[in-house]
Amino acid sequence: MNQFQENRLSMFYVVQRTMDENNAIWVGTAAIVAAKTAFDGKIKSLEDVLEIQLRDIRGHAKDKVNAEEAMIELTLDVAGKVMSYAVASNNEALAEAMNISPSELRRYRDSVVAQRCQGVHDAATAELASLVGYDVDAAKLTALQALIDGYLAQNTAPRVALTGRKNATAEMALLVEDTLELLHRRMDPLMQGYAITEPVFFRLYTDARIVVDLRGGSEPEPPPPTP
Template sequence: MNTNQEDRFSMYYVVMNTCDKYKAVWETNAVFSATYNLWVAKIPLIEQNRDAQILETTGITTNKTARRATMTEKALFVENRLQSYANVENNPELLESIKYTVSDLKKARDTDVIGICNTILARANAHAAAIVAYGVTADMITDLQAAIVAYTTTLANPKAARSQTKTATQNLSDLFKESDTLLNTRLDLDIELFKITNPDFFSQYKTARMITATGGGGTSVLGRVINAGSGEPMKGVTFTFYAEPNGTMKAAGGEKVKPIVKKSADKGKFRAKLPENMYRVVVEKIGFKKQEIVITVANGESTNLNIELEMN
C-alpha cells in the first residue's frame, strides 16, 4: 500500500473498533447495520491483497539462484567423472557429448542450463554401472535428478509473484474506492441517526473518521511478530500506536492525537509510517497475552520492533 492508503486503512481500523465498541447501540438499526456490514466486509479483502502485494519476491529469486547453484555443482561433478571414464575407455562420442565448461553452465539461460544438466544425467544413467569405479554412485545420480526437478519448479515463481503483486495493487485501488464510497455516501450519513440518541457514539465516530497523515517527515517502524512457543510468524496481530502526551507530536487545536493501528501480514511482518515521537505500543491477538511497550521514533532513523507473543 502507498502512504495515503496506509493512512486511510489505519482510519478504517479505528472506525471499526469504535463501531464494535457501540455495537449494542446500532445492531438493531436495520439501516446502519446494513451499511456497516457492507463496509466492514471490505477490510479482510484489503488485508488479503495487502499481504499479497508485499510478498517477498527477493526470497523467491534467492531460492531459485541457490537451487541452480546446487544443480550445476552436482552436474559438473558427474560430467567430470564421465569425462575421465570416456578418456580411459577411448569413447570420443561420449566425451564430445558432455564437453560443457563451468562458464557454459553459468551463462546458459534457465531452460538451456536444464537441458545441459539433463544431457549429463542421461549419459550418467547410460553408463551408471561403469562410472561407479570413477566415484559416481547411484545415489549421486538420483541426487542430480532431484536437483534438476527442484530447480525446474522454481522457474515460474518470480514471474508469478510479480504478477500477483500487480494484481493485488489494482485490487487495493478498487477496494479503497469502494470502501470510501460506502463511508462517504452512506455510513457518514447514517451515523446522524445517533446524534441525539447516543451523542458519545456519534462524537467518537466523527473523531475516528479523521485521517492522521503519516507521510512527509515520518519514519517507518519495521516489525515482526512470532509465536513464542512455536517460533512461527503470526498473521493478524494488532499493533496500536498511541502517541505519548509528552512527545513532540501534537494534534491541531490541542485535540488528542488518534492512535495508529496496523496488523501483521502473512509472515508476521508489518510496517508503520509514524511521525517522530514517543509511542506506547499495544500488541494483541485473541488467545495470546497482550503486550505493551514504549518506543521512540526518531526522524530519519529506522526503528525495528520484534515481538514474541505467548498464549494465554
C-alpha cells in the same frame, strides 16, 4: 500501498475501533450489523492484499541462486566421472559432450543451464550400467534430476511473485474504492439517525471518518463514487 490508500486504511481502522467500542449502541439494528460485518470483511481483505504487497520477494531470487548452484555442482561431479569413463572407453563423442567447465554452466541463461544439466543426466543414465566403478549410480542420478526439477521450479518463482505483487496493487486500489463506497452509501446514512439519539457517539463516528494525512494535516474525503 500509496499515501492515498494508507491514509484511508488508517481511517478505516479508526472507524472500526469506534464502532467496536460503541457496539452496545448499534448492535440491535440489523442493517448496521450487516454493514459493519461487510466493512470488517473489506478490512480483512485489504490486510491480506497488503501482506502480499509487502512480502519480500528477494528470498525467491536467493532460493533460485542456491538451487542453481546445487544443480551445477552435482552436474559437474557426474559429468567429470562420465567423461573419465568415456575417455577410458575411447568414446570421444561422449567425452567431448561431458567436457563442461563451471564457468560454462554459470554463463548460460536460466533455461539453457537446466537443459545442459539435463543432457548430462540423460547421457549418464544411458551409460549407467557401465558407471558402477565411477561412483555414479541410480541414486545419484535421481538426486541430480530432483535438483534440475527444483531449479526449474525456482526459476519461475521470482516472476510469479512479481506478478502476484502487481495483481495485489491493482486489487488494493479496487478494495479501497469499494470500502469507501460501503461507508458512503451504507454506513454513513445509517449513522445519521444517531445525531439526535446518541450525539456523543455520532460525533465520535464523524470524527473517525475524517481522513488524516499521515504526513501531517487532514485531507478532504472525495465524493462518493457515482453508482
